Amino acid sequence: xxxxxxxxxxxxxxxxxxxxxxxxxxxxxxxxxxxxxxxxxxxxxxxxxxxxxxxxxxxxxxxxxxxxxxxxxxxxxxxxxxxxxxxxxxxxxxxxxxxxxxxxxxxxxxxxxxxxxxxxxxxxxxxxxxxxxxxxxxxxxxxxxxxxxxxxxxxxxxxxxxxxxxxxxxxxxxxxxxxxxxxxxxxxxxxxxxxxxxxxxxxxxxxxxxxxxxxxxxxxxxxxxxxxxxxxxxxxxxxxxxxxxxxxxxxxxxxxxxxxxxxxxxxxxxxxxxxxxxxxxxxxxxxxxxxxxxxxxxxxxxxxxxxxxxxxxxxxxxxxxxxxxxxxxxxxxxxxxxxxxxxxxxxxx
Amino acid sequence: xxxxxxxxxxxxxxxxxxxxxxxxxxxxxxxxxxxxxxxxxxxxxxxxxxxxxxxxxxxxxxxxxxxxxxxxxxxxxxxxxxxxxxxxxxxxxxxxxxxxxxxxxxxxxxxxxxxxxxxxxxxxxxxxxxxxxxxxxxxxxxxxxxxxxxxxxxxxxxxxxxxxxxxxxxxxxxxxxxxxxxxxxxxxxxxxxxxxxxxxxxxxxxxxxxxxxxxxxxxxxxxxxxxxxxxxxxxxxxxxxxxxxxxxxxxxxxxxxxxxxxxxxxxxxxxxxxxxxxxxxxxxxxxxxxxxxxxxxxxxxxxxxxxxxxxxxxxxxxxxxxxxxxxxxxxxxxxxxxxxxxxxxxxxx
DNA sequence: TTGTATGCGTTATCAT
DNA sequence: ATGATAACGCATACAA
Numbered sequence: 001x002x003x004x005x006x007x008x009x010x011x012x013x014x015x016x017x018x019x020x021x022x023x024x025x026x027x028x029x030x031x032x033x034x035x036x037x038x039x040x041x042x043x044x045x046x047x048x049x050x051x052x053x054x055x056x057x058x059x060x061x062x063x064x065x066x067x068x069x070x071x072x073x074x075x076x077x078x079x080x081x082x083x084x085x086x087x088x089x090x091x092x093x094x095x096x097x098x099x100x101x102x103x104x105x106x107x108x109x110x111x112x113x114x115x116x117x118x119x120x121x122x123x124x125x126x127x128x129x130x131x132x133x134x135x136x137x138x139x140x141x142x143x144x145x146x147x148x149x150x151x152x153x154x155x156x157x158x159x160x161x162x163x164x165x166x167x168x169x170x171x172x173x174x175x176x177x178x179x180x181x182x183x184x185x186x187x188x189x190x191x192x193x194x195x196x197x198x199x200x201x202x203x204x205x206x207x208x209x210x211x212x213x214x215x216x217x218x219x220x221x222x223x224x225x226x227x228x229x230x231x232x233x234x235x236x237x238x239x240x241x242x243x244x245x246x247x248x249x250x251x252x253x254x255x256x257x258x259x260x261x262x263x264x265x266x267x268x269x270x271x272x273x274x275x276x277x278x279x280x281x282x283x284x285x286x287x288x289x290x291x292x293x294x295x296x297x298x299x300x301x302x303x304x305x306x307x308x309x310x311x312x313x314x315x316x317x318x319x320x321x322x323x324x325x326x327x328x329x330x331x332x333x334x335x336x337x338x339x340x341x342x343x344x345x346x347x348x349x
Numbered sequence: 350x351x352x353x354x355x356x357x358x359x360x361x362x363x364x365x366x367x368x369x370x371x372x373x374x375x376x377x378x379x380x381x382x383x384x385x386x387x388x389x390x391x392x393x394x395x396x397x398x399x400x401x402x403x404x405x406x407x408x409x410x411x412x413x414x415x416x417x418x419x420x421x422x423x424x425x426x427x428x429x430x431x432x433x434x435x436x437x438x439x440x441x442x443x444x445x446x447x448x449x450x451x452x453x454x455x456x457x458x459x460x461x462x463x464x465x466x467x468x469x470x471x472x473x474x475x476x477x478x479x480x481x482x483x484x485x486x487x488x489x490x491x492x493x494x495x496x497x498x499x500x501x502x503x504x505x506x507x508x509x510x511x512x513x514x515x516x517x518x519x520x521x522x523x524x525x526x527x528x529x530x531x532x533x534x535x536x537x538x539x540x541x542x543x544x545x546x547x548x549x550x551x552x553x554x555x556x557x558x559x560x561x562x563x564x565x566x567x568x569x570x571x572x573x574x575x576x577x578x579x580x581x582x583x584x585x586x587x588x589x590x591x592x593x594x595x596x597x598x599x600x601x602x603x604x605x606x607x608x609x610x611x612x613x614x615x616x617x618x619x620x621x622x623x624x625x626x627x628x629x630x631x632x633x634x635x636x637x638x639x640x641x642x643x644x645x646x647x648x649x650x651x652x653x654x655x656x657x658x659x660x661x662x663x664x665x666x667x668x669x670x671x672x673x674x675x676x677x678x679x680x681x682x683x684x685x686x687x688x689x690x691x692x693x694x695x696x697x698x
Numbered sequence: 699t700t701g702t703a704t705g706c707g708t709t710a711t712c713a714t
Numbered sequence: 715a716t717g718a719t720a721a722c723g724c725a726t727a728c729a730a
Contacts, residue, residue, distance in 0.1 A: 014675065073706075085444055131415070292641065397715080
């Protein structure tokens with residue numbers, strides 16, 4: 001019953017930590033009193049409290065959170081599911097989540113899915129198993145619908161950044177104003193005199209990408225837009241623009257709007273490889289304002305997404321309910337975006 | 350005793366999930382049997398097992414991990430402490446940790462400290478409270494010594510990336526070969542004909558920074574090195590180089606070695622602002638190979654740190670012992686680095 | 699002001 | 715092949 005009774009069998013096993021009973025015995029009080037000395041949940045005589053605290057210090061007693069969690073029915077931890085933590089956007093978002101959680105005494109368990117559905121499923125099991133009290137879900141890819149549907153009414157979840165089609169009315173949703181961002185770029189290019197643009201879209205099933213393009217069309221003028229669709233990576237942007245240039249006929253655009261910065265960088269590379277100058281011959285704009293955007297040559301005109309705020313808001317909204325043991329009602333939070341006009345766009349000559 | 354008996358008081362509280370007892374009752378077996386059906390830890394009659402599984406599915410039963418954790422004395426979660434998850438290096442490291450953990454069925458709780466000692470302390474309490482089975486500690490700053498000392502013999506900890514002075518012999522330590530990296534740069538610049546260099550060091554108490562500079566001195570030749578010390582940020586690099594240029598007398602160096610890439614970028618900016626061309630007039634090299642390094646102009650010569658591998662190795666080493674409930678013995682793992690020679694360094698003219 | 703008894707939900711031990 | 719019971723470590727309702 002005393003700690004540290006393990007016979008050392010050659011390997012240093014973690015020795016049994018002091019329990020509340022050990023403390024109680026050593027302080028000649030009941031475990032209840034120890035508990036209350038530490039929690040302050042009921043008055044304890046000064047003298048008794050001192051004695052208990054001395055023993056606590058001497059034994060290095062720290063309450064086992066596993067036991068607390070079982071008793072309390074909650075863990076004070078939420079999950080953050082992202083596809084790729086090395087992506088700057090999700091890293092910023094993660095910081096926002098972590099900050100909001102930390103403020104309320106919650107921890108954050110990182111669920112990095114690498115876009116792997118199996119991995120995503122495994123992490124969602126943390127919710128079912130109630131290892132986490134809630135989840136900020138920033139999947140980045142859409143096939144998650146079925147996966148999420150069974151959880152939504154029963155567990156606290158906040159969707160960050162990406163709309164999951166069909167589930168809009170059932171959860172907290174925090175996202176940037178993608179459509180307004182697209183409009184900002186459309187207006188910007190139009191003011192520069194451009195009338196024909198190539199719109200480089202991301203995956204067709206991503207609502208965020210579609211919204212960006214839709215906003216762009218609204219402001220730029222639908223009729224001047226040629227649209228191509230690819231993946232949210234540099235290579236894809238390169239290939240799509242290279243293909244568009246390769247058509248044989250005269251170039252049908254004076255500007256390129258890519259639905260994210262990586263594709264925009266690919267677009268710039270493709271244009272330059274084709275002997276065209278950015279922005280002299282063709283203007284290029286992106287979306288996201290990743291760290292690279294401001295540092296490449298030419299600096300990339302893009303739309304800044306408030307990644308940190310998205311994360312922070314999502315977590316704050318979620319915790320507001322989790323904290324009270326409630327399933328959050330549906331709510332939507334559309335965060336404003338800003339145009340960052342840089343040197344990759346210029347007036348049509 | 351049956352689930353879902355809560356009177357709806359206006360707010361949707363999380364309804365009580367089915368417990369193993371609920372399943373047992375509905376399947377007319379004992380909780381023990383339910384447990385064994387799910388764990389496979391002992392044979393169960395086919396017919397019984399089917400019946401149990403049907404009930405499990407119907408009630409949507411998932412074992413409460415809080416109860417499991419208490420019973421098992423472990424949570425299958427480790428912590429990852431980093432100063433700033435939006436720093437690319439730590440994001441890569443985090444991915445490595447997460448991957449290694451995931452492979453062994455462990456989760457990772459993200460402890461983002463923002464270099465805040467209080468926050469760091471709070472996260473270390475997760476260890477004392479045994480909410481996590483171990484910790485990968487990548488603090489990035491050194492004052493952690495006292496904070497860590499009391500934990501080291503008693504809890505499984507792996508130090509990643511940064512040596513914590515005085516604790517070398519007590520834990521797992523995984524780090525890049527900073528000294529070899531410094532040597533690579535020194536040799537590289539020397540081969541290019543440089544004989545006088547400005548070494549821009551990071552915080553003096555960071556062993557990694559000191560090692561980089563020391564390696565550089567070894568290979569470049571101690572006598573040709575002028576050293577200045579600052580912080581690991583761009584601004585600091587700028588200021589130090591600007592100050593060195595401002596001396597009045599003739600320039601005392603033809604090359605700059607900065608102990609990290611951010612400072613190197615600052616150095617480039619300072620040189621260019623002073624009317625000097627990189628690499629034409631002065632060569633500049635950094636350390637880390639952050640994503641920006643390859644994309645700035647001129648592309649930065651630097652030393653690639655295997656951030657992912659550092660994280661992965663640290664977690665794998667840690668879990669090897671954690672998994673068996675043992676405190677890991679001390680071990681050191683020095684991972685190789687690679688020189689990335691780019692356009693910011695050139696032959697002395 | 700303090701203590702006793704009980705329960706949180708699961709798994710391990712020891713029966714049968 | 716299955717079940718009863720104890721135990722994990724704590725917090726709390728109830729007693730005194």
